Amino acid sequence: MKLDHDCVRAILIWVESNVPVGNPRYTDELIDDLKSKWTEAEIIYCVAQLGEANLLDGGAVIQGGAIVINQVNKLTWKGHEYLDNIRDDGIWKETKATVFSKVGNASLSIISSLAAKLIETKLGL
Structure with a gap:
């Protein structure tokens, strides 16, 4: 499945x-x-x-x-970290759009990392 x-x-x-x-x-x-x-x-x-x-x-x-x-x-703790990275609807949509348009699918760790990078970009870090 x-x-x-x-x-x-x-x-x-x-x-x-x-x-x-x-x-x-x-x-x-x-x-x-x-x-x-x-x-x-x-x-x-x-x-x-x-x-x-x-x-x-x-x-x-x-x-x-x-x-x-x-x-x-x-x-x-790991569950909270993952959820904190993908909780925001905008970040989630952008993360999915990036992953699924470029590679079709990714692991939870890749999705979490990408979402974290998008958050850092939005924060100007």
Whole structure:
């Protein structure tokens, strides 16, 4: 399955807004809130990948076709860093336009680096 970068961004924003410290949320709540744009399978896949990438604490673990862990505890430090780079809608649109027009796709780390450079340019750094 392909990793949907818009879904990744939406999940990180949702977690930041909806998961208070010490009060984990089940992925079912996340799915309910995002299902108008993505399928359950797409959301769970992204959550699982975000956990593997250490952007989320908790998440979804898929074993034998079934979800065995399905709660999100919090964003990790790395998750906050990534989200801070891509949070702004303008930066996000510019980052995607640059990546997808030049190479078609990129890793989360490349996307984050490009977004950070766009932010630095806007700040005159």
